[in-house]
Amino acid sequence: xxxxxxxxxxxxxxxxxxxxxxxxxxxxxxxxxxxxxxxxxxxxxxxxxxxxxxxxxxxxxxxxxxxxxxxxxxxxxxxxxxxxxxxxxxxxxxxxxxxxxxxxxxxxxxxxxxxxxxxxxxxxxxxx
Numbered sequence: 001x002x003x004x005x006x007x008x009x010x011x012x013x014x015x016x017x018x019x020x021x022x023x024x025x026x027x028x029x030x031x032x033x034x035x036x037x038x039x040x041x042x043x044x045x046x047x048x049x050x051x052x053x054x055x056x057x058x059x060x061x062x063x064x065x066x067x068x069x070x071x072x073x074x075x076x077x078x079x080x081x082x083x084x085x086x087x088x089x090x091x092x093x094x095x096x097x098x099x100x101x102x103x104x105x106x107x108x109x110x111x112x113x114x115x116x117x118x119x120x121x122x123x124x125x126x127x128x
Contacts (some may be wrong), residue, residue, distance in 0.1 A: 038066055
């Protein structure tokens, strides 16, 4: 498997990003396992979903840490706003209209995206 990006969005480099917020819980053994795979095969699967203005990854707590451990040159990510735009939605407008914080209301924000897109970009397991 290679990088999967079903909406063919522009990739950004999330090297140095954090996972921010209060969702930064992780399992070191799982990170080590992913890092070993990354050393052998490079990045596999969906890119991270990020908020470049905050230098925060919305997804991939384990994958982000594993990429750092594996010393990957780049960490592929897509901008959350680009996903919304590709789905003909306006992320900023939705947040403003429903008084949602980009970082604090992740689980509610992603409910506006179609389920198949949430699954494809690993947004389906986000919980606040």
